[in-house]
Amino acid sequence: MVVIRSVRFLYVQKNHGAKNWNIKLSTNIEHICQIKKASLEGIRFRDRKLHGLTIRLDGLYDIIVQLEEKRVLSNGKDIIMLKQIENRRSIRKYLNKKVEQEKLIQVLESARLAPSGSNTQPWVFIVVESGEIKEKLSMADHQQKWMMTAPVFIVCVADIRCRISEDINVRLDENSPEPELKQIIRDTAIAIEHILLEAEHLGLATCWTAWFEQNAVRPILNIPEDKYVCGIITLGYGDEMPKNRPRKKLEEMVRYEKW
Structure with a gap:
């Protein structure tokens, strides 16, 4: 009901x-x-x-x-929320239907409200609807052509400057040793999950993609080298309903008091 x-x-x-x-x-x-x-x-x-x-x-x-x-x-x-979490799928085929601005703003608002270590809020979200830019991103993202069926991409960027001052020279990539990089990826991942669940709640579909290297994606959107792209989220109305993926039983992953 x-x-x-x-x-x-x-x-x-x-x-x-x-x-x-x-x-x-x-x-x-x-x-x-x-x-x-x-x-x-x-x-x-x-x-x-x-x-x-x-x-x-x-x-x-x-x-x-x-x-x-x-x-x-x-x-x-x-x-x-549990049923919506259970129903969420990674969708790779979308209807030719525009995402309403009100719903897009609500999805982004859910990310804004995400928790982060020391309330640093390291995330920046770039909304992409341009067909030309989406095509470049999908090609950089392991040439995943299915992404082009989604009307909206949300590029999720982690900004290390919330933990490292501007006067320190930093260039981030997949091999960067900075411990702060792990922290900002962790926090931005929480915000991304908020996006996925709020989209599900609104009747929208998503897929979190990250099959790319920083050097391939950042130049497309003029993202500075001290920022780290954690994912490109496709967003739209799904045109497929994949079956449930297997999940481990709760007793296989839960411990009480110690390992």
Whole structure:
């Protein structure tokens, strides 16, 4: 059962004492599904449930609150994200359909909200829709011609300058020894996964590609040599549904207290 898909609110107030959010409705409600204003009055969400919300400033006071699609099981327990994680696939064939700007911004917003070590936020995202540039990127990315069926590429770049000052000369590639490179790749990978999952939530498809060398990709987009491209994400509406890939059982990968 889908409870709520999307609602527009006028503002959100934080109640510091009660450690929850009071969400007050405006009269402007987007009916993504059948919603009655009265049924949402006085809704409150505890802090630990905020992973189900995306809050984005739109103007000075207008804030959009996107609620996760909620599926209710017969036993009354909720599944918010696990099903979407399970359904996500790497898609290599896309419909000839443009990605709406609103959805693209929401996907990028999910990446912006990703956690990072010491809150360094090393990522930069380059949105590519030009057919000429996409073709150059796909050729640099091991000549994967299927990528051209996707209407949008998101090139995900890690910036080491959040950890190394500008006055230190750095040139990054696959063999760079800097320990900070590992840190920025780690953090940017978290943001990339946010992109994949938010796209799935919005009915979009993705594939994280990285079959390239830095020297082949960076010149196409004028990316400086002290930046590291972690991946090129294809984004669009999928035109295939691959079968489930095998996954290890939980007991094969989980340890308790020690190895």
